[in-house]
Each structure stands twice: as structure tokens, then as C-alpha cells.
Amino acid sequence: MLPSIPPTLRAGTPDLPTLPRWLRCLLLPFLADLLAWAERLLLRQVLTRCADHFLVWLGTRYEPTQAVEACQGFSASQQGSPGRPPDYSVELLLRAELVRAWAGNCSDRDLEWHLVNNIIVRWFVGLSLFTTRIPDHTTLSRFHAWMRDHAPDALFRDVDAFLDRVDPEEPTTTQIVDTFAMATRAAASTSVVALLRDLTLRLVNLLRSHPSDAMTSALATLDLTLFTKPKPVRTPEERHERLQAAVALVKQVVTTVTPQLPTLNGAIRGMAEHYLALLAKVQADELITDEHGVVTERATKVKGKKEDKDKDKDKDKDKDKDKDESKGKRKRKRKDKDKTNDEDKDKTDDEETDQRKEKGAYRIGSAVDTEATFRKHEGSPAVLGFNAIISTTTTRIRACVVLTGATPDSTAPAAVVRQLQQADCPLPAQILMDAAAGWGKTRVQVAALSEGETTIVAPIPQGGGSDPNRFTVADFRVNADKTECTCPNGKTSTRPYRSGEGDGVNFRFTFKQHCNGCLLWPQCRKEDAKPTGHRTVFISDYHGTLCHAQNFNTSDEGKALLKTRWRVEQTIAWLTRYQGSRQVRCLGLKAAQCELNQACAVRNLISWMHRQTRRGAA
Structure with a gap:
């Protein structure tokens, strides 16, 4: 059994082993040199092995x-x-x-x-x-x-400059961009009431820890028992009543605290205003009040504005709109009573549309980490945290950006270009990414930011309204002025009108002028389309950009380049498995950015070591 070594020096425990007194007196003047010699001897053995x-x-x-x-x-x-x-x-x-x-x-x-x-x-x-x-x-x-x-980027930029000196590569080398989720350590709130409760209590605790006389008197009038000692609820009716009470209490706290904000010092006042803004945002994003003052939660599919809308609907989609209407114009003269009935019938749909236009960019999921939002990708559960973006060549990571989780992946190329410009780094000639960057709007944005230095190479995504079994917008030819559109049968429409839903124009192909007797009707229309209906084709403002991109993608150079996109996946695997980038250790967007910078710096150094080892072995 190994002897126990006391953690501290006790009485009777000698600094040196039992030696003659004359020998200890001889060694003490040389003790530092002896310890240094012993350290070198030990390190030589360890570092050699x-x-x-x-x-x-x-x-x-x-x-x-x-x-x-x-x-x-x-x-x-x-x-x-x-x-x-x-x-x-x-x-x-x-x-x-x-x-x-x-x-x-x-x-x-x-x-x-x-x-x-x-x-x-x-x-x-x-x-x-x-x-x-x-x-x-x-x-x-x-x-x-x-x-x-x-x-936050000191280590990453230092390593990047060091590798450019010892292992240089062409500055304009193609960079591959991809994203992955970085989860926050904070747990998502279990309900809207829990989120309002946590934010309210954090606000009140902040004001109590830095009180003023006026604020102390105002806080004394509040009864926070509903939040500090909540009672369990089991039925939908009880949950509904608790929601009404929680919203009323939040309103009381806001109206009580707001007039007293000028009595606080600058820093505390700013933090208090931040919490008040968060409370207002949560109520705008998550709740709706009817004409009777009854508060209910919004439907899940309309909560938030960009998390559900911007990811699933890009305005620059090249989509076909099939509108099969009967021949002639419909008479729409109705009595006032009929109009009222129609308005009541469509009230629910109108409210749902208005909810998307109301306040709120990204839904807040936690009162602990308010900068973290939900990142939802198809086939994967939603992750509360951040959207991490990396841009890598075949040898090293050139840029790494962290955005809030609900940010669409289509913003990744522009974020990479901005970071490279801020760091005074050369821009790549091409950015290679998946179909998330294939939209025309994203391509034009990157070209404008880089002043034409960088182009995007990415598959062109299928338009939201296009049916792959029928003619898509790619089968229609448009002139440069977008005043004429020719269908696959050679018929030309000269009736463009500005679209109210997207950035582009619509061309209408009517039955009488273009489609009567067309042999390509089965390939152009749905099976249940009316025989005398018309077809509307949407041509986006980025149609020319997408056509040019499609031509490059089908070329030998484009095909070869798209086949190399897999290289970014192994880099992400290393970062998430071995550099701890799957979950953020601290809270906040700044912490996530700093941790990703350091992980990418170490990843670049490890990759350099592996390359040098392989070259030495060869």
C-alpha cells in the first residue's frame, strides 16, 4: 500500500529526507539547482516517451x-x-x-x-x-x-496567421460553409406562464438588490405569491385561469416599475428596461387577447415571426402558381349583410395572418439565456441554442460565426463574408454550400457584399409551389427585360404584372390565347385542373442569377466542385465530438462565439499536425 502524503506541511514533517545535518547544510544552497535538474531529468523522460x-x-x-x-x-x-x-x-x-x-x-x-x-x-x-x-x-x-x-477571436486569428506563414495556401481557395447546432446549457421554459414568472422574478430581484427609496416603496405594494409560491394545476380550466392571473400580475409589475425607472442609476436602469422589453416580447410572441380581454396562447404554427416563417418561406423562390379559374369574370357585387357574413367566416384566417405580422423576431425559450432561440431542422428535434457557422478549406477553418438558433441557414454565406471583411482576410473566389444557400436572394446578397469577388456554388432548391412532375419555371424562357415569357410549347405571354407575395413578376397563360388545343397540357397542368383555366408562372427578380448558377452546376467544373462538399462534415464531427462544440459551456451569444473560436483554433492546429506527420511519414 502506498504511504499517505499529507497535503500540507505539518510540524515534525521534514522538507528533506533524513540526512546528516552537515549534508543538509551543504545541499540547501544548491536546492533550487537540484530541483531544476530533477525537473529537467523527469521532463526529458516524459517528453521523449x-x-x-x-x-x-x-x-x-x-x-x-x-x-x-x-x-x-x-x-x-x-x-x-x-x-x-x-x-x-x-x-x-x-x-x-x-x-x-x-x-x-x-x-x-x-x-x-x-x-x-x-x-x-x-x-x-x-x-x-x-x-x-x-x-x-x-x-x-x-x-x-x-x-x-x-x-474573443485572438487565438483564432493568431493561429490563422501562423498557419499562413508555415503552411500557406492560395488566399482565394474555395471555402465550404455549413452549419450545426450549439445547444445552450439553459433549459427551455416549460410554459408561457413559467417564462413570464422567471422573467418577472429576475426583474424584481434585480430592483430589490439595487433599490432606491421610490422603487422600494413601489415594490412593497406588489403581491408576487402567484409566482413565488405557485399552486399545481391539473385541468385545462385551471391552466387557463392561471394564465389570466399571470398576465394580470405581469401587467401590474410593469405599470408599477416603469414610472420609477428614472430613480435608478444608468446600468441598473438599462438592465431593468431590458427585462421589461423581454416581458413585452414574450407576450407579443406567445399570447393573443380577444375583444373581451381574454388571453389565450397562440397556435404553435404561428408563434414567432421568423422561426417559422423565414425558414419555410423565402420570397425569392422560383415557384409556379397554378390558378384554375372559370372562363369569364365573376360578379362580386354583394349586399352588406353578405359582406358581414363573409368577414365573420374568414375572421380566423385573417387573425392568423395578422399574428405573423405582429411584434417579435425570434421566440425566447428561456429566461436564463434570452439570446438562445430554437433551431429546427427537418428530421431533427428543435434545439434551444445557437446556429454555428464554419467556413473551411481543405486544410483549415477560415471563419466561424455564431448566430441565434432560429437564424435561417441561408444567411450563413453573408455572415462568413462579413467576418472575413472585418478581420481583413482575403475573400474566397467561391463559397460552396448546400441548397440552403441556393436561393437567388442569397447569391445576390453575397455578390453585393463581396463586390463581385465571391460567388456561391450550391444546388438550386426546388421552388415551394413547383411540382416536379410538371413543367417548372425552369422550362419557361424569359427575355432580359422580363416583358415576355415563352412556354415549352412556344406560346409567348406578354402580360406581366408585379407579384404581391414575392420579389418578381407573374406571367399569365390563358386558355383562349395560349393553351387551347395544347398537346403538352398533361405535362403542364394538374389532373384536376379545369379545362378552360389559366396558368400563372412566377419569375423572380433573381431568375437570371439562378439560370447562370444552374448552367455552372451542370458543367464539369461545377459537378466536381459540388462533390467536395462532404469535406466540411468531418470538420463539424471533430468540433462537436472532441472539441466540445455541441453544447455551450457558458451562457449567451458572446460565450458561444468565443468558445467556437477557440475550438476552431485548436482544430486547425491538430489538422496541421496531422498533415505534417503524414508528410514526414511519406
Whole structure:
């Protein structure tokens, strides 16, 4: 059995083994040199046996010089903070952040454990094996929080510049873009009432912790028992009553707190106004009030504005609209009574349409992390968190962006171009992505942002109203001015009119002028279409862009390029499995962006090590 070693030096425990007094007196002046010799001897053995370890390999080749310069402001920022200011070097703390990302985005306490127990980690960050002064989890947390707010991309940009020096590649190399979900650590609220309760209590607790006389008196009049001691509800009627009471209480809190906001200091007032805005947003997104003042929850399919609408409906879709109407004009003169009946009949549909136009961009899912929203992809459950975007070449990740979860994937190429421009990095000649970036609007937006330097290579998605079994808009020919549209049978329509639903024009092919006796009728119309009906073809403003893209996609160069899109999948697999990028360790959009930056930096260094190893073996 191994002997127990006391964690602290107790009375009677010698610093040195039992030696003659004259020998100890002889050794003490040389103790530091002896410990240094023993450390070198031990490290030589460990580093020789673990020469292929990532940290050992990296420690002899990479110096984070630019990142250290970017983080020099950390020490000055800690002078007025509680506790003793940390006197560890910025380089040591920065190397510890590299270890964190290498260890799967571990927690502060796990990182402290590595610094205490792992010999290779201690050597990599620059800690002596015999020192007792090791950064604790508080210091590590403060440095990470400072990087998150002031230099979130310091490591990523430093590694990118380093690799450009030691392993250069063509700056305009094609980049492959893809997205994946980064889940927040916060749990989604179980109901609208729970979300309103949590936001209200957070607001009240904030005001109570930084009170003013007027605010204290105002808060004393509130009865928050409904939220602080909620009773269980079991029936739909009880849930409905609790919703009415919760909304009434929130209204009372808002009307009580708002007049007293000028009595608060600037920072606390800003935070209080933020919570009030969140309460208003949740009620606008999730609830609806009828003419009698009764509050009900919105239907799930109309909650939010962009999460359900922007992802499923892009205005630039090249879609066919089939409108089969009877010959001649219908008379629409009705009596006032009939109009009233029709309005009552369609009231539900009109309310549902108006709900989509009301306040709210993305639904708030949690009071703990209000920047996280639901990311929903077909075939996968919704994830509360963020939409992570990476842009990679065959050798390294060039850009990484984190947006809120409900952001459509079609915005990814533009986000990549903006980040590259902000970092003064060269833009790629082509961005390769899946069909989410294939819309004409996305292609035009990227071309405008890059001033024509970057084009998108992506499959063209099927239009929302197109039937693949019939002629689609691709089978119709349009002149450059979009004043004439020719169908597959050679008939030309010269009756364009601006669409009210999308960015484009509609062309009408009538039975009398174009479709009478057409042999291609079965390939153009639905089986149940009226024999005398007309067809409307929607031509978007991006029709020319999509036609040009389709021609490139069908070329040999385009086909070969589209076959290489799979390379981004293995990069995402490494980030999510081994660099801890599947879930954000801290809360907020800034934290997610900082963690992804560090994970991508380490991923680039590991890929470089693998390439160098393969080249050496060859």
C-alpha cells in the first residue's frame, strides 16, 4: 500500500529526507539547482516517451505572440477587482485556454485539475513541476470572461496567421460553409406562464438588490405569491385561469416599475428596461387577447415571426402558381349583410395572418439565456441554442460565426463574408454550400457584399409551389427585360404584372390565347385542373442569377466542385465530438462565439499536425 502524503506541511514533517545535518547544510544552497535538474531529468523522460502528444508537438513549434499582445489589457482590468490581482503571465493563461479547448472545452475546475496533475500540461503552459503557485479556477474564469468580452477571436486569428506563414495556401481557395447546432446549457421554459414568472422574478430581484427609496416603496405594494409560491394545476380550466392571473400580475409589475425607472442609476436602469422589453416580447410572441380581454396562447404554427416563417418561406423562390379559374369574370357585387357574413367566416384566417405580422423576431425559450432561440431542422428535434457557422478549406477553418438558433441557414454565406471583411482576410473566389444557400436572394446578397469577388456554388432548391412532375419555371424562357415569357410549347405571354407575395413578376397563360388545343397540357397542368383555366408562372427578380448558377452546376467544373462538399462534415464531427462544440459551456451569444473560436483554433492546429506527420511519414 502506498504511504499517505499529507497535503500540507505539518510540524515534525521534514522538507528533506533524513540526512546528516552537515549534508543538509551543504545541499540547501544548491536546492533550487537540484530541483531544476530533477525537473529537467523527469521532463526529458516524459517528453521523449510522449513525443507524438499534441501539446508536446505544439509546444516546440507554436508561440501565440499576436494573441498575447491582444490580451495585454487583462492585467490592468483586474486592478480594482476583489481579491489579489493575478500576477500570472498572459501567455500562461492564454496557453491554458488552448488546453481548455484541447480538453473538450472543459470547465474551470477541470482546467485547474489539468494544471495541477498533468505533467505535460504544466510544461506546455510554463509551470514548474515543483511550484505551488498555480492559477485557480477563479483566475481562469476571469481571464476567459475577459477574452469573451474583449478578444474573443485572438487565438483564432493568431493561429490563422501562423498557419499562413508555415503552411500557406492560395488566399482565394474555395471555402465550404455549413452549419450545426450549439445547444445552450439553459433549459427551455416549460410554459408561457413559467417564462413570464422567471422573467418577472429576475426583474424584481434585480430592483430589490439595487433599490432606491421610490422603487422600494413601489415594490412593497406588489403581491408576487402567484409566482413565488405557485399552486399545481391539473385541468385545462385551471391552466387557463392561471394564465389570466399571470398576465394580470405581469401587467401590474410593469405599470408599477416603469414610472420609477428614472430613480435608478444608468446600468441598473438599462438592465431593468431590458427585462421589461423581454416581458413585452414574450407576450407579443406567445399570447393573443380577444375583444373581451381574454388571453389565450397562440397556435404553435404561428408563434414567432421568423422561426417559422423565414425558414419555410423565402420570397425569392422560383415557384409556379397554378390558378384554375372559370372562363369569364365573376360578379362580386354583394349586399352588406353578405359582406358581414363573409368577414365573420374568414375572421380566423385573417387573425392568423395578422399574428405573423405582429411584434417579435425570434421566440425566447428561456429566461436564463434570452439570446438562445430554437433551431429546427427537418428530421431533427428543435434545439434551444445557437446556429454555428464554419467556413473551411481543405486544410483549415477560415471563419466561424455564431448566430441565434432560429437564424435561417441561408444567411450563413453573408455572415462568413462579413467576418472575413472585418478581420481583413482575403475573400474566397467561391463559397460552396448546400441548397440552403441556393436561393437567388442569397447569391445576390453575397455578390453585393463581396463586390463581385465571391460567388456561391450550391444546388438550386426546388421552388415551394413547383411540382416536379410538371413543367417548372425552369422550362419557361424569359427575355432580359422580363416583358415576355415563352412556354415549352412556344406560346409567348406578354402580360406581366408585379407579384404581391414575392420579389418578381407573374406571367399569365390563358386558355383562349395560349393553351387551347395544347398537346403538352398533361405535362403542364394538374389532373384536376379545369379545362378552360389559366396558368400563372412566377419569375423572380433573381431568375437570371439562378439560370447562370444552374448552367455552372451542370458543367464539369461545377459537378466536381459540388462533390467536395462532404469535406466540411468531418470538420463539424471533430468540433462537436472532441472539441466540445455541441453544447455551450457558458451562457449567451458572446460565450458561444468565443468558445467556437477557440475550438476552431485548436482544430486547425491538430489538422496541421496531422498533415505534417503524414508528410514526414511519406
